[in-house]
Amino acid sequence: MLAAIGLTSTAFGVSILSALLPLISIELFLVGAVLKGPELPWWLLALVVTVGQIGGKLLHYFAARGVLRLPRLLRRTSERKSHGRWSRRLKRFRERCHRRPVWTNGMLLFSAATSLPPYAATAVTAGWARIPLPAFILTGLAGRFARFTALILLPGTLTVWF
Template sequence: MAFAFGLLSAVVPVLNVELYLVGLGALGGGTLLAGAAAAGLGQTLGKILYFYIGRGALNVPWLKRRAKTPPRWAERAERWRAKAEGRPLWTLGLVAVSSFASVPPFMVVSVLAGTLGMSVWGFAAVTFVTRTARFAVVVYAPGAALWLF
């Protein structure tokens, strides 16, 4: 279920995978890390769609509309593109930070990574590791909060 919710939430941003994972963490159980990894895999596959839109290899009208950079982010996205062009390690770092912290917005960075010609395997590997780490923090947060109080 975490995989499906992660995949859907990657494509349909009104679905919040973090809220789902907080609920999973609050319910407890021995499969919290597996839930975080499943959600991370789902998110990775969903963001690859945006990556391929950036490459120009995918023409799905409703996804293209979602992938449009919001006006307030357009100038920033152009600056990131200019900095990242020809600097693969910088691009990898930007993807990692955005994937983990969601700043800058990861959907925008996913499209940007595709436009810059980043390897899909590199994008997928960094995204899976950092999304899973983020989701592990989220899924264990309720238990940690109870332990503290």
């Protein structure tokens, strides 16, 4: 029981860190945890890691949306923020995302499940484009849960076949 609680809290912490720092791989952690011996039901491990990942990605989303204040080194200057072709392109991109919610949600779901494009970049772009928070969270939870479920179940499936 204590080992299961330890694995759950470790998995949650690693998932948040991997959402924030691209050098940490939650995928490698999951495969290693499963190969070591499943102490948790697969769905619980997938759920814990999914919630941690979305929690971490929400920081990217809120930072891009301007809700979180970034350190001075990472902030844009006010001159670059309000002038030029990038602001016009951003406005057009936001409008397209809001006019095509099915396409936008499909891309969010696809990225969450496959990491193509990288989900960290998608989280920033979603915040930047002001995608509604419920859409970002729901597509992220569904896609990430599918991704982590596949990663957790894959080693067991391969051992049955080989």
